[in-house]
Amino acid sequence: MGDILETLQPIFKDVLDNPALVIRRESSALTVEGWDSLAHINLIAAIEQEFRIRFALGELQELKNVGEMVDLMERKLAR
Amino acid sequence: MNSYRWSELHEGLTHEFSVRLDETMLDAFRSISGDTNPLHLDPVFAGARGYPNPVAFGLLTSAFYSQLVGVHLPGRDCVLHGIDVEFVKPAFAGDQLHVQGRVHHLSEAYKRVELRAHIRNQRGDTISRAKIRVGLHER
Numbered sequence: 001m002g003d004i005l006e007t008l009q010p011i012f013k014d015v016l017d018n019p020a021l022v023i024r025r026e027s028s029a030l031t032v033e034g035w036d037s038l039a040h041i042n043l044i045a046a047i048e049q050e051f052r053i054r055f056a057l058g059e060l061q062e063l064k065n066v067g068e069m070v071d072l073m074e075r076k077l078a079r
Numbered sequence: 080m081n082s083y084r085w086s087e088l089h090e091g092l093t094h095e096f097s098v099r100l101d102e103t104m105l106d107a108f109r110s111i112s113g114d115t116n117p118l119h120l121d122p123v124f125a126g127a128r129g130y131p132n133p134v135a136f137g138l139l140t141s142a143f144y145s146q147l148v149g150v151h152l153p154g155r156d157c158v159l160h161g162i163d164v165e166f167v168k169p170a171f172a173g174d175q176l177h178v179q180g181r182v183h184h185l186s187e188a189y190k191r192v193e194l195r196a197h198i199r200n201q202r203g204d205t206i207s208r209a210k211i212r213v214g215l216h217e218r
Contacts, residue, residue, distance in 0.1 A: 038160060042212070045186040045193060057188040 004051075004070045004077075011050060015042045025067030053077065081154030085190055085215055088182055094152040095179040098143060100135055102172045108139040135170040140206055144196055147180045148213050153192055160191070160212040167205045175201040180211065190215040 005025065012023050016034045029035040035043075047069075048054055053076045063069050081094070105119060117124040118134050125133045141164050148157055170176065180196035194211040 041160070041186070041189045041191050041214070044188060045184060045191050045212070048186055049184055055186075055188045060188050 004073050005066070007050065008047070008066070008070070011043065011046050015039060015046055023066050025070065026065055028065040047073070051077065080150050081152065082156055083153035083215070084156075085185075085187075085217060088153060088185055088192060088215075090182050090185060092152065092182040093179065094147065095177065096146070096151060097175060097177050098146075100140065100170055100172055100174045100176055104139060105133070105135060105172055108136050108142075112136070112138070130169060130171075132171045135172060135174070137164070137166040137207065140170050140176065140198055141209070143176065143178045143198060144180075144209050144211060147178055147196060148194065148211060152180050152182070152194065153213065153215055156216050157192070157213045158216060160214050162212070163210045164207055165209070166207050168200075170198075170200060170206045174206075176206065177201075183210075190217070 005023070009021075009023060012032075013019050013021050016032065016039055018034060021032070023032065029040060044055055044060065051073060053073065055072075059072060063072065109115060109119065114136060118128065118130075119136055120133050122133055125131075141162070144162060144164070145159065148159055149155075177199045178196070179199075180194045182192060183195045184193040185191070186193070192213045192215055194213065195208075196211055197208040198206045200206055
């Protein structure tokens, strides 16, 4: 499950168009340049397709950073 | 005009339509865009580069992707978020273009629809293919 963050790296680089970007558990829309509302929708859609999972709006609104996203993904992938 | 609701959409849903590309469309696009490149106007210039006729603007043919999402799939209640287009082969005035789009992915959280689309000419050659991202705004 620790691989989720690493699998997310190329998705973030691609969607945010920043090959040098490295995200961490503490990363969020407040700390990552270019992570605006449209990029956020693109990220969610890309993650859903890569991991074959689905998010509900309520789940996403509670997330504060990438780490919480990874935790949510772990719970979904474990089902 | 279609006006799909979110609950009516499903992955695999497909729409298509045909349109004839004509000279007046090239003229209108030239006027709107300001792209006066002779490749799109001068038969001699185009011929010297291996094309039988002036090449239609790629972004002109891509305008039909706008009709695809705004009128057909999902139609009235959408807003275009983004589109990635590859121009595979040239199109020319007089071509009959066949535009097709298919729902590739539905992202429930933000009512985001992703389409895969293509345009083919009257010979079945693919002119362009596109990945289209659309938001659905239900009232």
